[in-house]
Amino acid sequence: MEEKIKRIYTSVIKEHFKNHQQMIFLSGPRQAGKTTVSLMAKEFTSQFSYLNWDNLDHRKIVLEGVESVASFAGLDRLTLEEPIIVFDEIHKYSKWKTFLKGFFDTYKEKVKIIVTGSSRLDIYKKGGDSLMGRYFPYRLHQLSIAELQRVELSGKEINEPFQSKSNDFEKLLKNGGFPEPFIKNDPRFLNRWKTLRQEQLIREDIRDLSRIQELGQIEILAEILKHQSGQLTNYSSIAKKVNVSSDTIRRWIKTLQSFFYCFTVQPWSKNIPRSLIKEPKIYLWDWINVEEERSRVENLVASHLLKAVHFWTDCGFGQYDLWFIRDKEKREVDFLVSQDKKPWFLVEVKLSSKGGISKNLAYFQDKIKAKHAFQVVFDMDYIPRDCFKHLDPIIVPARTFITQLV
Numbered sequence: 001m002e003e004k005i006k007r008i009y010t011s012v013i014k015e016h017f018k019n020h021q022q023m024i025f026l027s028g029p030r031q032a033g034k035t036t037v038s039l040m041a042k043e044f045t046s047q048f049s050y051l052n053w054d055n056l057d058h059r060k061i062v063l064e065g066v067e068s069v070a071s072f073a074g075l076d077r078l079t080l081e082e083p084i085i086v087f088d089e090i091h092k093y094s095k096w097k098t099f100l101k102g103f104f105d106t107y108k109e110k111v112k113i114i115v116t117g118s119s120r121l122d123i124y125k126k127g128g129d130s131l132m133g134r135y136f137p138y139r140l141h142q143l144s145i146a147e148l149q150r151v152e153l154s155g156k157e158i159n160e161p162f163q164s165k166s167n168d169f170e171k172l173l174k175n176g177g178f179p180e181p182f183i184k185n186d187p188r189f190l191n192r193w194k195t196l197r198q199e200q201l202i203r204e205d206i207r208d209l210s211r212i213q214e215l216g217q218i219e220i221l222a223e224i225l226k227h228q229s230g231q232l233t234n235y236s237s238i239a240k241k242v243n244v245s246s247d248t249i250r251r252w253i254k255t256l257q258s259f260f261y262c263f264t265v266q267p268w269s270k271n272i273p274r275s276l277i278k279e280p281k282i283y284l285w286d287w288i289n290v291e292e293e294r295s296r297v298e299n300l301v302a303s304h305l306l307k308a309v310h311f312w313t314d315c316g317f318g319q320y321d322l323w324f325i326r327d328k329e330k331r332e333v334d335f336l337v338s339q340d341k342k343p344w345f346l347v348e349v350k351l352s353s354k355g356g357i358s359k360n361l362a363y364f365q366d367k368i369k370a371k372h373a374f375q376v377v378f379d380m381d382y383i384p385r386d387c388f389k390h391l392d393p394i395i396v397p398a399r400t401f402i403t404q405l406v
Helices: 008-019 034-044 056-063 066-072 096-107 168-175 179-184 187-209 215-226 235-242 246-258 293-314 359-368 398-404
Strands: 023-027 048-052 084-088 112-117 135-139 262-267 281-284 320-326 332-339 342-350 372-377 394-397
Touching (some): 008 034, 023 034, 034 048, 034 084, 034 112, 048 056, 048 066, 056 066, 066 096, 096 112, 168 179, 168 293, 179 187, 187 215, 215 281, 235 246, 246 262, 281 293, 293 320, 293 332, 332 359, 359 372, 372 398, 394 398
Parallel strands (some): 023 135, 084 112, 372 394
Antiparallel strands (some): 320 332, 332 342
16 A cells, blocks of 8 residues: 655645635645645545546536536535535636536535646636635645644744654655655656656646647757756747747746746845846756756755745735845845745755855845845754744754745
8 A cells, every 4th residue: 555645735624624615726736646635635524525527427527517516415415514525627627617606606505615726726717707705725835844744734934843754855855745756765766757747747738728839849948947947047048949939938938837847936126236137047846857966956945935935825824925136246145035025034055064154145134134044055964953043144954944844
């Protein structure tokens, strides 16, 4: 029997249904665990139903309409517990918004609803009435160091550090955070999984759910982005390599973002004289596709920070965002996390602690008045101290810092 990893998102679903009537919209990358997490909601009720649009029998039930689904889920019968129903990948149905609006408005007093999708559930604007006010979005990420050990909700953003189990840190760096290759920990499986996943994403998801025909060129772009992780995005340079216009590259990168292949980090410009205000930096959702070691560890930290800002925002702690800082004198800090549009903490990523602390951390902390400034390094052992108790720029082990996130 294959190992199952507990996820913090199960706790999120439990708390949401305890406090809210709205549907849960659970989006995230293909194979990150959305279906597994949604099926774990069986723990909360004996009245559980699951409909997957990719299953032809399930699709028929949905196409027959709201009453058909209600009958399938037993909503026409008195039940001891409140039913939960999962609609998996239903955004592939052209009238999914209209269907969900009708189903929710009719049965919201009788059932809890989870909707999952491997592309962003808000990118399709085709027809149907708005679902505004009828759902709360949650963005599911791949595994992180913190989630491998802490799955209960704590009610705060930053948690106490802990020493990760056995070789979890090394496994995550080597295999990535997608559950199946992480659990298997097998290089040959990982190589086949990476190839197949990219083919499915481009040859199936993008082909089926966008109007883009030039899939071969999209594949070339995806390969180029693997070598661009953490670099400023030069659209015209990439356009020449792919032999399309800069506007097309911008549009295709947005498409790849929509399907969770990559994400962009924008430059922070407030209170920064001569700041860089145009070009974003691009990172991959799956850091194992980044070959160069320095870029890979930076991408891993970027992914952990993005997961944290998404989680904190989705759970209602406030509005959090991820940025980088660079000015025209080429002073740069890899990341800035903002809280309610105000700078909170800076992060510079280094492979080694040798060479001392970056001067740019102190410079930019002073300019923007960020509360914390961390130089996160990968050659230090775990230290059981709370990084966030320090206000001056400080070198901290990655093994400590990222356990304090989500």
